Amino acid sequence: MTTAATSILRGGEWLLQDTDADSVFTPERLTEEHRLIGRTAQEFVDNEVLPVLDKLEQKDWDLARKLLQRGGSLGLLGVDVPESYGGVGLDKVTSLVVSEKLARSASFGAAFGAQANLTVVPLMLFGTEAQKQKYLPKLMSGELIGAYGLSETGSGSDALGARTKATKQADGSFLLNGEKMWITNGGFADLFVIFAKVQVDPGAGAPGGSDGQFTAFLVERGFGVKSGKEEHKMGLHGSSTTALIFQDVKVPAENVLGEVGKGHKVAFNVLNFARFKLGAMCGGGAEGAISEAAKYAVTRRQFNTPIASFGAIKHKLGEMVVKTYATESLLYRTAGLVDARIEATPHEPTDGSAALNAFEEYAVEASIAKVFGSEVLNYVLDENIQIHGGNGFVKDYPAERHFRDARVNRIFEGTNEINRLLIPGILARRAVKGDLPLIPAAKALQEELLSPPSAPAFDEGVLAEERKAVAAFKKVALMVLGLAMQTFGAKLTDEQEVLMHAADILMDVFAAESAVLRAEAANHAKAPKAALHVDAARVFVSDAALRVDASARQALAATVDGDTLRTMLAALRRLIKVTPVNTAALRRRIADETVARGGYPFA
Numbered sequence: 001m002t003t004a005a006t007s008i009l010r011g012g013e014w015l016l017q018d019t020d021a022d023s024v025f026t027p028e029r030l031t032e033e034h035r036l037i038g039r040t041a042q043e044f045v046d047n048e049v050l051p052v053l054d055k056l057e058q059k060d061w062d063l064a065r066k067l068l069q070r071g072g073s074l075g076l077l078g079v080d081v082p083e084s085y086g087g088v089g090l091d092k093v094t095s096l097v098v099s100e101k102l103a104r105s106a107s108f109g110a111a112f113g114a115q116a117n118l119t120v121v122p123l124m125l126f127g128t129e130a131q132k133q134k135y136l137p138k139l140m141s142g143e144l145i146g147a148y149g150l151s152e153t154g155s156g157s158d159a160l161g162a163r164t165k166a167t168k169q170a171d172g173s174f175l176l177n178g179e180k181m182w183i184t185n186g187g188f189a190d191l192f193v194i195f196a197k198v199q200v201d202p203g204a205g206a207p208g209g210s211d212g213q214f215t216a217f218l219v220e221r222g223f224g225v226k227s228g229k230e231e232h233k234m235g236l237h238g239s240s241t242t243a244l245i246f247q248d249v250k251v252p253a254e255n256v257l258g259e260v261g262k263g264h265k266v267a268f269n270v271l272n273f274a275r276f277k278l279g280a281m282c283g284g285g286a287e288g289a290i291s292e293a294a295k296y297a298v299t300r301r302q303f304n305t306p307i308a309s310f311g312a313i314k315h316k317l318g319e320m321v322v323k324t325y326a327t328e329s330l331l332y333r334t335a336g337l338v339d340a341r342i343e344a345t346p347h348e349p350t351d352g353s354a355a356l357n358a359f360e361e362y363a364v365e366a367s368i369a370k371v372f373g374s375e376v377l378n379y380v381l382d383e384n385i386q387i388h389g390g391n392g393f394v395k396d397y398p399a400e401r402h403f404r405d406a407r408v409n410r411i412f413e414g415t416n417e418i419n420r421l422l423i424p425g426i427l428a429r430r431a432v433k434g435d436l437p438l439i440p441a442a443k444a445l446q447e448e449l450l451s452p453p454s455a456p457a458f459d460e461g462v463l464a465e466e467r468k469a470v471a472a473f474k475k476v477a478l479m480v481l482g483l484a485m486q487t488f489g490a491k492l493t494d495e496q497e498v499l500m501h502a503a504d505i506l507m508d509v510f511a512a513e514s515a516v517l518r519a520e521a522a523n524h525a526k527a528p529k530a531a532l533h534v535d536a537a538r539v540f541v542s543d544a545a546l547r548v549d550a551s552a553r554q555a556l557a558a559t560v561d562g563d564t565l566r567t568m569l570a571a572l573r574r575l576i577k578v579t580p581v582n583t584a585a586l587r588r589r590i591a592d593e594t595v596a597r598g599g600y601p602f603a
């Protein structure tokens with residue numbers, strides 16, 4: 001299966017370059033093999049998971065185990081793992097498709113994610129051959145259930161502040177002592193990826209002052225891991241979440257995952273991949289909710305009229321689809337880039353280093369997928385409740401459960417604040433290191449903005465205005481980030497408000513461009529719904545212009561003042577000259593198509 005794009009942009013390069021629509025992977029380019037595994041995942045969830053969701057919510061972990069085993073037998077657990085370890089070894093687009101479909105049951109999706117993403121992926125990326133041979137086949141079949149223990153009471157976002165200790169013994173093994181918090185699958189997992197600090201032996205002349213070397217371990221429950229009680233959560237009642245207690249738990253030397261002192265590499269790289277997949281789950285969840293809302297809006301009548309006929313409801317349905325379209329567009333674009341980069345790197349199928357490098361390369365895009373996806377899902381699920389009226393607030397309909405289940409997406413896998421800080425933070429770091437030519441581009445932009453406006457280049461095509469708008473958004477992002485880097489220098493990390501605004505602008509740039517490129521590709525290919533693709537991209541860009549403008553004004557005013565601020569605001573006005581389109585008419589068309597189809601019209 002190949003999904004290679006013709007040119008492989010490096011992570012973040014979309015900010016500095018134009019992209020050709022034909023080089024971008026989109027859902028319309030899925031192969032028959034991708035679609036087939038998508039159908040398998042969907043049928044599994046619809047026929048085998050959703051009917052037993054109530055039992056799962058009563059914390060029947062034997063059932064959860066059986067469902068994971070069934071997912072394993074269908075090959076769903078092994079998408080990222082080569083056949084030699086019991087997996088099915090498919091591309092990252094397939095991972096995305098499977099994650100989207102599993103989102104229809106968020107609780108099971110969480111259990112699945114803790115196994116397939118948070119346990120299998122670190123083993124695949126950092127495990128020794130012996131570790132992979134020992135554990136992966138059993139994780140693939142569901143014979144072993146996995147969990148990932150990073151968070152502790154005192155260290156969530158500050159993951160490296162963990163206090164769980166690993167003390168090296170004379171025989172080379174380690175004794176683990178400490179407690180992990182909120183661990184998904186914690187109540188019934190058999191194998192844990194645990195992060196702990198290896199205590200530095202003062203007698204060995206190690207540098208003082210260190211509180212230990214942050215290290216990942218593969219810990220079997222049989223080594224002595226104890227689970228705490230189940231947490232009482234707002235949502236995800238069908239997913240086990242417990243503390244894990246370690247009291248002199250002896251872990252053999254061969255169960256260090258990666259290297260002693262390099263646990264941060266395991267933790268952060270796993271999170272890059274997991275964030276991308278979480279974005280996929282959010283996109284899939286939004287699609288499911290659109291289907292529920294569209295069906296309800298047709299059957300529910302008020303004032304002798306189906307509520308789907310009211311403009312206010314059409315606005316909601318249209319906007320739910322537009323935001324989901326943008327999410328899906330950026331997710332598939334990123335998956336295509338990751339696959340292309342992996343394919344372009346010579347490697348053996350059993351060697352995880354190509355995937356590791358690709359996830360590191362697209363860390364910014366993974367954070368965008370997580371933040372943008374989780375916030376779109378939140379919006380869509382809230383509007384789903386609103387469309388259901390009182391029925392949205394009671395348990396007879398699934399809308400309220402979806403809403404409760406989804407809230408945590410903005411908290412785990414790095415909170416949305418932490419991920420927002422990472423988005424401009426990583427770009428700025430790459431710029432300073434010279435890996436991304438952002439600084440020369442920002443300087444060139446400053447000169448351009450100080451010179452008289454040149455005649456705009458002639459551009460034509462159905463989305464010409466939107467392409468121009470995206471080019472302007474990129475310049476705004478460069479202006480804001482470039483000015484902030486210049487003004488604050490190394491202290492930029494202290495200016496979180498500016499970084500948050502910069503992140504919002506960057507997310508809108510990536511989402512808007514991905515939507516426009518996808519719509520252009522659909523238009524070139526004369527795809528069946530080409531006109532609807534164009535409508536969705538136009539609505540997104542039109543509204544993004546308002547958001548980008550508002551974020552840029554606030555970021556600039558927090559960065560400079562006086563004449564400099566006035567000059568910058570004048571430049572901003574010159575850049576953002578987007579004429580609003582009639583989004584009401586476009587949303588109505590999208591909503592009508594959604595209602596006619598009874599769900600997300602681009603599925």
Ligand SMILES: Cc1cc2nc3c(=O)[nH]c(=O)nc-3n(C[C@H](O)[C@H](O)[C@H](O)COP(=O)(O)OP(=O)(O)OC[C@H]3O[C@@H](n4cnc5c(N)ncnc54)[C@H](O)[C@@H]3O)c2cc1C
Nearest residue numbers: 148149150151156157182183184411412413414415417418
């Ligand atoms: C249902 C559920 C399942 C989970 N599953 C797992 C799991 O399987 N494995 C695991 O290891 N963990 C898991 N977690 C833990 C989860 O990853 C953490 O809750 C998350 O990382 C946030 O940490 P915290 O709760 O300590 O919040 P805190 O870090 O205390 O954050 C509180 C607030 O402060 C903000 N904040 C923190 N630091 C900064 C900063 N530097 N700058 C700006 N703002 C900041 C945060 O964004 C947030 O808004 C799970 C949590 C839940 C609720």
